[in-house]
Amino acid sequence: MTTVAGKRLVDGYALVVFDLDGVIYLIDRPIPGAVEAVARLHAEGRAVAYATNNASRRSSEVTALLTGMGVPARPEEVLTSAAATAELLRDRLPDDAAVLVVGAEALRAEIRAVGLRPVSTADEEPAAVVQGYGPEVGWVDLAEATVAVRAGAPWYATNTDRTLPSGRGPLPGNGSLVAVLRTALDREPDVVVGKPEPALFATAARRAGSGRTLVVGDRLDTDIEGARRAGLDSLLVLTGVSDVPELLAAPERRRPTHVSFDLAGLFEPAAVARVPGEPELGGWSVDLTAAGLVLSGAGRPLDALAALCAVAWSASVGPVVRAASPAAEEALWALGLPA
Template sequence: MSTGKRLVDGYDLVIFDLDGVVYLIDRPIPGAVEAVAELHRGGTPLAYATNNASRRSGEVADLLTALGVPATADEVLTSAGAAAAVLAQRLSPGDRVLVVGAEALRAEVREAGLTPVSAAGEAPVAVVQGYGPEVGWADLAEACVAVRGGALWVATNTDRTLPSPRGPLPGNGSLVAALRTALGREPDVVVGKPEPELFATAARLVGARRPLVVGDRLDTDIEGAVRAGMDSLLVLTGVSGAADLLAAPESRRPTFVAADLSGLFEVDEAVRVPPVAVDGWQLDGDGLSGSGAVLDALRLLCAATWAGAKVRPTSSAARDAFHTLGL
């Protein structure tokens, strides 16, 4: 039911994904700095939950601050930190862990009281695998030997891709897939989204009872929110686009959709998906006609497509909307 208030006013915590939502690699996404500033002015608690295991929480907070988004390390939850915590719970202090990933993951393992190593010959009892731009065949080979020898295999996340200015590039999930193929089995533990723990931890830390997850990926952010029992906002500034949204199974459908973070300040029913009603657009059988906001057309298409219809444009404005949405 619509509250008639801004979307954000219905929640006591906003949990942001980072890449594709707040920034793209090292640049803020247009409107993100202003949106976060508006949330700060309104006193809305914020958290940042990222599957990226190549930076530590403090480094992420410093990056955000440098981009004009003031943040503290305790507001940032990374899959690297979460993976190290899982290992610390399962292993004994000082146990050796073969680290496949960036230096940030190695540092998290060390801070958790464990001993990071680089080779299977050093007798690791576990392998932790996270994204790192320098990860290569030799690293995967050492991990393969260690896991075959009985080491616990923990993946920070299984994101198939990560966003970049040149489009999606291979993510940690692609590297996990290479090792999965070689080993013929799945990791023992996957820590990051779509597993719900990052979101649940963020809510616990501030005592939030009604958090909102904001992400750009249906297969991690939105599915993770669904698994955690939280509402979610999909922003179309990163990986998942309109076609992905229309094809999404129920487990990956957001509560709201917006072009960018400005959607946080829209009236809740103006970004809810599927919509109760929209102005200007009409569905007549399998045809979309009329005219209006492109995002309203997308929300109406979700209602029809998720109900099993295959919709085609039947007005010039509808054809333009399909083209804009890449449909």
């Protein structure tokens, strides 16, 4: 079995840290079941925090968005990459130092809030360049940042998410905009603050004291890798960016502790699986062939996934899976895998 009968996943942790986009909401609409899950945690008196790489909203704005959806969040529970980057710059630069900001107004506001001065051009001789996601970022912004970095200003990126989720599928994220500067400058940013760097999760985990922390995310390359780098357990929910094929092909640094279809996995033992499992698990059997993985038997789709992870990860094979039984075909369909 992948879970202990009757034991809820959440009961093993003092703090649950949620990513937002793809876990709690999608852009500005709650993901089905998310509001109820967070409300249940609050009703049980459990500690909750939110860690987001989205640098286009301030903590207060995120709190307002959450409360507008029915989630009773407080600003001190919300950790954003914009605020973390501003605090880092505050510690490294003199008061009122000029900082060239490429991103949304929320990032400029965070820079002002720590006593620094946001500017828009390289001619203002910025002491640093900070780059975060903003839907209005254009060529002129990127050009000014390029000039400033070439003149010697250190380059800070709030995060490097290649994409961000939307109702129309993944769209270019800050990592894609960072890639423009990376190409123009032929170098990496000097500092990346957001996930998968461990700072956001480490800050949240300190609030749990001696208790254990669980990170819940939808992205292997940010949420899950960041949790592992912070030494924390993680739950991958399949409501956002990362899917089952990506999970089966994940390198070790991006492998979660648990996986579930959605946040029901926090409370229902049957709705979550610990990964990897065993090649023979819960009525399933997985064999490795020259053509890929073969799934046979019958049982829970999540048990099939745990068994598939066991073989795929140990053999470092890709997500090519063939069904050897009608039940296996149904399980692979439920997991989003072609049979």
